Amino acid sequence: MDNLVDESLVVFVCSTTGQGDPPANMKKSWRRMLQKSFPRLEDLCFSVFGLGDSSYAEFNFMAKKLHNRLLGLGAECILTRGLGDDQDDGGMDKELSVWLSKLWPALCSVMPETKKAEVVMDPPDQLLPPLCVVEVLSKPEQNGQNGQSNSHFLPAAELIHRVELCSNTRITSAEHFQDVRHIVFKFLHAPPSYQAGDVVGIAPINTDDNVNSLLQRLNWKAEDYVQVKAVGGHTGDVPIYFNKPISIFDLCKYYLDIMGTPRRYWFELLSHFAEDEDEKERLQYFGSAEGYLDVYSYCNKEKRSYLETLGDFPGVQIPIDRFVEVVPCIRPRLFSISSSQAVDASQLTITVGIVEFKTPYKRERHGLCTSWLAELPAGTQLTVSLQEGGIRLPDPDVPIVMVGPGTGIAPFRAFLQERCAQENVAENVLFVGTRSKAKDYLYGPEFEQLQAQGKLSLHTAFSRDQPHKVYVQTRISEQAKKIADLIVDGNATVYIAGNAKNMPEDVQEALRSALQAHQDMTEAEAKQYLSVMKRTQRLQLDTWA
Structure with a gap:
């Protein structure tokens, strides 16, 4: 800049x-x-x-x-x-x-x-020069990183750490529709420091079955070794697997996001290698500006992967250099840390909802990272990264109000562990939202114990345990005076964590209504008050789509 x-x-x-x-x-x-x-x-x-x-x-x-x-x-x-x-x-x-x-x-x-004259208008019938070249090596050369680590995506060395998985426990009942895991890791070397509210990055890898399917589809040999190099001697920000001998199997298993959802350019590129005229025409349409709605319906809504789209266009044989050029690296998945080093500095825990769903056409889909994590046994060693999170605790003498439906509860478990280990701590208020107390009340016994000890004001919303639906915003409305007084008179910090679809706005509407009813504010004044809270970090959100 x-x-x-x-x-x-x-x-x-x-x-x-x-x-x-x-x-x-x-x-x-x-x-x-x-x-x-x-x-x-x-x-x-x-x-x-x-x-x-x-x-x-x-x-x-x-x-x-x-x-x-x-x-x-x-x-x-x-x-x-x-x-x-x-x-x-x-x-x-x-x-x-x-x-x-x-x-x-x-x-x-x-x-x-x-x-x-130098402006390239991206002519659709012209294939632009490749960004990388892939050299097939005449004989295999051993690469110490192949199959040894899941650290391919991670940031600078000082931010990454080796851990061992200690336990991997399902904490929802077997009858509940979603499998949620409490996973405990211990650091294998001197424990780094992290704060409540931080996140951990974990690298997933592709399954052997999917890798073998890709290699079979493209007629590549798993045991062949290659070396990927940037065109023109580029030495800038390139993937870690560049300029190193690596087997094609390991390249596809540990590095390339073959189960990711392609963007439009993928189809434009495939059209140049289609031998069947019908396939070529369809690919050109998908790759064009006019075809964006149809390609979105075909690809994004159905969460089709690079691997699946190759199966739908069997007449395409894409060269390995072009495949490597367009298929991105597997990206880190970030999880809120649900533990505090005030309890055990040698460990960290995460709370993971295993992603499984059906598409509009009833295709079953599984999240790459969460499905992989769910299968990991105790004793598995991984490389992880620690990164600063988006929410932070205030000083101990400041009250906090936490709203965490579902796995949004994860960072607040860390907050409570941290606060309960301190002295002269102001009030902790927690709103928990789940479907059923018997099936998915995550960490319920822990929170109830803190409430019994006078360390937590706990409010639960079990949406399916009664004929009418009850959500976290319902409970906030029931506690409107207390919450409004804590915010204005107690200078409390408010946190909202969880799914970004409707919940955050519904919760903020409940907060605005509480301020109007019990702090003599107009609707405009309440809205402005929350806006100021956001700017001053007194209202913090940690949400995801």
């Missing part, structure tokens, strides 16, 4: 994380841009496209903030910002296709004549 003042034309693409925060690779640059000493950008032309999900309250917040900051620094916007939405019919591509169609003319309108 320090060189931004020397640029004349920049296109920004950014996502939003946490509570309207920048992604990890943008945090440093964003802090710099917010400084008063950051130079003016009167000579810069720009446009911004946001990667967002409207199920989150802070939809595309960073794209909006970046756009406004650039305007504030004097830069000129050449194209109205685009706000992609993963919840849209057609997904992110719906808005992206429209935005891209306007981007090229906008760029050319401000680009010097000498540069216009």
Whole structure:
């Protein structure tokens, strides 16, 4: 970003994380841009496209903030910002296709004549040069990393740690529709420090069956060794498996996300290698801007994978270099840590809901990481990363109100362990939401024991245990005066964790109603009060779609 003042034309693409925060690779640059000493950008032309999900309250917040900051620094916007939405019919591509169609003319309108010839308009009939080359080695060469670690995706070495799985216990009843696990890890070396509210990153791997199916489909030999290299000697940010001998089997098992859901470009690329004319035509349509709705229905709604789409187009034989180029690395899955080092510094625990569901066409789907975790036995050693989470505890003398339906309870278990190990702690209030006390009341005995000891004010909402539905927001409304007084008079910090679909907004509506009824606020004043709480970190959300 320090060189931004020397640029004349920049296109920004950014996502939003946490509570309207920048992604990890943008945090440093964003802090710099917010400084008063950051130079003016009167000579810069720009446009911004946001990667967002409207199920989150802070939809595309960073794209909006970046756009406004650039305007504030004097830069000129050449194209109205685009706000992609993963919840849209057609997904992110719906808005992206429209935005891209306007981007090229906008760029050319401000680009010097000498540069216009360099603009590539992505002709659909022309296959662009590969970004990497894959060299098949004449003889196998041993690679010490093959099959030895799940650390392929993880960040810098100082952030990763070796752990051993101590126990892997189902904590929902066998009759409950979802398998939720309480998993305990112990550190194999000197325990690093982490805080309540932090997250752990865990790398899943593909199953042998899926890898073998892919190799059979593409006629690749599992035992062949290859070396992947970037074209043109690029030495920047490349996957860890680049420039090292590795077997094709290990490349597909440990590194490539073959069970991920493809984007539109995948189909455009496959069309260049289709021998059957009907398949070629269908792939070209899926890869086109006009086909975004149909490809979203075919691929995203049904959660089809790279492997499955290859099965649907048997006439396509994609070269390994092109496959490696377009199939991304397996990404880390982040889990809230549900334990505090105040109880045991040598361990950490996570609370994992095993992802299993059926698509609109009744296809059974299983989450790559959670299904893999569910099968791991005690004694399994893994490499994990510790990362700062999006929520933080206040000082011990500040009351806290926690709202955690389902597995959203995980970080609050850590909060309570931390607070109960401290002295002179203010009130802890917890709202727990599950379907049934008998089937999925996660950590219920622990919380009830804390309540009996006077360390917790516990309010439960078991939605299916009575004829009428009861949710966490119902219980908040029942405790409206207490909660409103804690927020305003007690300066409490409020936390909401769980599914982002409806619950966070419903809970905030209950909070607004409590403030109106018991703190003599108008609807506008209550809404503004919660907005200020968010800005000052007194209202913190940890939600996911």
